Amino acid sequence: MAAWARAVRGLLLDVSGVLYDSGDGGGVPIAGSVEAVSRIKASGLKLRFCTNETQATREKFVKKLQGLGFDISVAEVTAPAPAACRILKERNLRPHLLVHDDLVPEFAGIDKANPNCVIIGDAAENFTYANLNEAFRVLIGMEKPVLISLGRGRYYKETDGLKLDVGAYMKALEYACDIEAEVVGKPAGMFFESALAEMGVPAQQAIMIGDDIVNDVGGAQRCGMRGVQVRTGKYRPSDENHPHVKPDAYVNNLAEAIDVILQQM
Amino acid sequence: MAAWARAVRGLLLDVSGVLYDSGDGGGVPIAGSVEAVSRIKASGLKLRFCTNETQATREKFVKKLQGLGFDISVAEVTAPAPAACRILKERNLRPHLLVHDDLVPEFAGIDKANPNCVIIGDAAENFTYANLNEAFRVLIGMEKPVLISLGRGRYYKETDGLKLDVGAYMKALEYACDIEAEVVGKPAGMFFESALAEMGVPAQQAIMIGDDIVNDVGGAQRCGMRGVQVRTGKYRPSDENHPHVKPDAYVNNLAEAIDVILQQM
Numbered sequence: 001m002a003a004w005a006r007a008v009r010g011l012l013l014d015v016s017g018v019l020y021d022s023g024d025g026g027g028v029p030i031a032g033s034v035e036a037v038s039r040i041k042a043s044g045l046k047l048r049f050c051t052n053e054t055q056a057t058r059e060k061f062v063k064k065l066q067g068l069g070f071d072i073s074v075a076e077v078t079a080p081a082p083a084a085c086r087i088l089k090e091r092n093l094r095p096h097l098l099v100h101d102d103l104v105p106e107f108a109g110i111d112k113a114n115p116n117c118v119i120i121g122d123a124a125e126n127f128t129y130a131n132l133n134e135a136f137r138v139l140i141g142m143e144k145p146v147l148i149s150l151g152r153g154r155y156y157k158e159t160d161g162l163k164l165d166v167g168a169y170m171k172a173l174e175y176a177c178d179i180e181a182e183v184v185g186k187p188a189g190m191f192f193e194s195a196l197a198e199m200g201v202p203a204q205q206a207i208m209i210g211d212d213i214v215n216d217v218g219g220a221q222r223c224g225m226r227g228v229q230v231r232t233g234k235y236r237p238s239d240e241n242h243p244h245v246k247p248d249a250y251v252n253n254l255a256e257a258i259d260v261i262l263q264q265m
Numbered sequence: 266m267a268a269w270a271r272a273v274r275g276l277l278l279d280v281s282g283v284l285y286d287s288g289d290g291g292g293v294p295i296a297g298s299v300e301a302v303s304r305i306k307a308s309g310l311k312l313r314f315c316t317n318e319t320q321a322t323r324e325k326f327v328k329k330l331q332g333l334g335f336d337i338s339v340a341e342v343t344a345p346a347p348a349a350c351r352i353l354k355e356r357n358l359r360p361h362l363l364v365h366d367d368l369v370p371e372f373a374g375i376d377k378a379n380p381n382c383v384i385i386g387d388a389a390e391n392f393t394y395a396n397l398n399e400a401f402r403v404l405i406g407m408e409k410p411v412l413i414s415l416g417r418g419r420y421y422k423e424t425d426g427l428k429l430d431v432g433a434y435m436k437a438l439e440y441a442c443d444i445e446a447e448v449v450g451k452p453a454g455m456f457f458e459s460a461l462a463e464m465g466v467p468a469q470q471a472i473m474i475g476d477d478i479v480n481d482v483g484g485a486q487r488c489g490m491r492g493v494q495v496r497t498g499k500y501r502p503s504d505e506n507h508p509h510v511k512p513d514a515y516v517n518n519l520a521e522a523i524d525v526i527l528q529q530m
Contacts, residue, residue: 129392133428136420140427154441155401162405163398168437175436176419176429 004226004248005257005264010046010201012078012192012220013037014210015053015061016156017233018254019070022055023159026064030232032255034069039258041071043265046199049077050192050208052151052185052215054121054166056102058082078195080150080185081106084119087184093146095119098135098169100126117146120173120181122153122166132172139177147173151185153215157234186212187219196223207248209257211235218245228257269491269513270522270529275311275466277343277457277485278302279475280318280326281421282498283519284335287320288424291329295497297520299334304523306336308530311464314342315457315473317416317450317480319386319431321367323347343460345415345450346371349384352449358411360384363400363434365391382411385438385446387418387431397437404442412438416450418480422499451477452484461488472513474522476500483510493522 016022019033040047049072053061058074058081065072081103088095094111097104099121107119118135139145153165170181185191196203203224210216211233220227226248229235240250251257281287284298305312314337318326323339323346330337346368353360359376362369364386372384383400404410418430435446450456461468468489475481476498485492491513494500505515516522 125394127394127397129390129429132392132433133426136429136433137427140420154443155405161398162402164394164401164437164441168397168401168441171440172429172433172437176433178419 002249002260002264004228005207005261007205008045008207008261008264009205010048010196010199010207011040011261012048012050012195012199012206012208012225013254014186014208014212014216015049015051015065017211017235018209018230019049019065020068021157021159021233026067027159029068029070030253032253036254036258037070037072039262043262045261046201047076048195048199050186050195051077051079052122052153052166054080054103054150054185055100055124057105060102078191078198080121080191083191083194084148084150084184085110087148087182088117093117093148095148096135096138097121098126098131099123099150116142117148118173119148119150120166120170121150123169124163127164127169132169136173136176139173139179145177145179147177147179147181149181149183149185151215152181152183152187153212155234162234186210186215187222189219189223192220192223192225196225207261209251209254213239213242213245213247217247221245221248230254230257267514267525267529269493270472270526272470273310273472273526273529274470275313275461275464275472276305276526277313277315277460277464277471277473277490278519279451279473279477279481280314280316280330282476282500283474283495284314284330285333286422286424286498291332292424294333294335295518297518301519301523303336304527308527310526310530311466312341313460313464315451315460316342316344317387317418317431319345319368319415319450320365320389322370325367343456343463345456346386348456348459349413349415349449350375352413353382358382358413360413361400361403362386363391363396364388364415381407382413383438384413384415385431385435386415388434389428392429392434397434401438401441404438404444410442410444412442412444412446414446414448416480417446417448417452418477420499427499451480452487454484454488457485457488457490461490472526474516474519478504478507478510478512482512486510486513495519495522
């Protein structure tokens with residue numbers, strides 16, 4: 001019983017849809033999740049927050065979660081923007097940014113003059129017709145267009161309903177330019193691996209808990225981790241018939257997952 | 266010499282990028298195209314204007330072209346919106362429209378209450394974040410989402426630069442909902458066939474002249490027509506190395522194509 005929860009040393013938690021539902025005014029915690037995070041920390045399990053959140057700097061994001069009652073610090077968060085900055089520096093890339101205004105400070109140290117790549121994040125209200133045309137023109141003007149996408153999510157849930165995520169707009173630019181984007185963030189293997197390294201736990205002893213069947217569960221499983229899907233956030237009953245991804249377990253919410261995991265310790 | 270131009274009885278002409286470059290203030294005719302249309306009509310060749318234009322009703326579109334000096338009437342235009350209306354009626358579909366304001370009158374006779382499909386056209390400024398989220402929510406709320414796309418173009422050229430076409434936004438919704446859109450308009454075979462039927466000319470005796478290597482040239486060739494690409498509009502030199510589509514001929518512009526065709530008669 002609950003074999004999926006045995007021999008665990010570390011947890012990766014998705015944030016939006018697992019800890020809280022985002023939305024106007026900062027969003028609302030999911031019932032039991034504040035306590036669940038505290039219980040993980042008290043248990044001695046290693047913990048990383050592994051998010052594709054790109055609507056804010058990590059500082060601002062963490063502050064919002066702290067305001068909702070979560071015990072979380074910037075140093076515990078693995079997020080796409082810092083990973084993208086490492087790639088930009090390694091490859092001498094100067095980005096044109098199609099991202100949320102609040103994410104721009106993450107790229108403060110990066111040369112953005114005369115861009116030779118485009119970075120797309122969850123730009124939300126910045127996904128205007130004009131901004132998409134501008135990013136497209138930058139790409140189509142390059143001999144070999146380079147598009148770096150901070151995640152490839154299809155959609156997410158906010159308190160006022162489902163919203164298209166960065167992946168949809170990434171696909172629009174990919175199609176228009178006949179190129180393939182490089183994805184930084186979940187479900188990229190490198191992203192999970194850096195979160196595991198930061199935690200110091202091998203994949204076989206780690207569980208990823210998320211609400212996204214493909215990007216959280218499928219991505220983690222491909223790295224050798226267990227993947228557990230919560231029935232909160234963007235979860236839909238049809239996920240349980242997904243043609244390719246079969247989670248190691250379903251749980252009603254994070255609190256239930258932590259109950260089971262701690263019982264097995 | 267110029268074997269591509271022999272034994273022709275009918276011509277299909279793409280409009281934007283062949284007759285004129287669209288843009289603010291209505292756009293500008295491409296040099297020689299006004300005269301070329303007049304010469305086709307004087308020659309006795311059959312003629313249809315075969316466009317994926319969905320930023321205006323045919324009436325308004327034709328009026329604009331007449332204003333630029335073209336000899337063109339509504340009855341000579343094959344366009345996606347009327348073709349879509351036939352499909353809606355045949356299948357009892359009630360559309361949610363994500364289209365340009367000026368196209369809406371084409372759907373005047375169509376029941377739009379309680380939608381069971383989404384129609385996407387080149388909505389231009391109506392491609393807002395809010396409107397895309399709304400179309401997405403309508404689709405994802407259906408048991409089996411039906412998305413009908415008025416064309417699948419990647420981009421087009423206006424006087425102030427390249428713009429993303431409906432195909433890019435179609436891809437965004439396809440990806441978000443994990444579905445495939447039904448395309449009405451070029452390069453759909455049915456669309457070219459109805460233009461040929463309206464002209465009363467078999468595919469073997471017809472030439473399509475366009476600036477889009479895939480949607481004009483490739484689509485027409487798959488229907489058994491000859492496809493000629495003009496080096497105007499969205500044409501780019503790299504089109505001449507297209508991995509799949511090889512036009513029957515390249516011409517610098519419509520005027521040159523008509524010169525060659527009329528010489529062969």
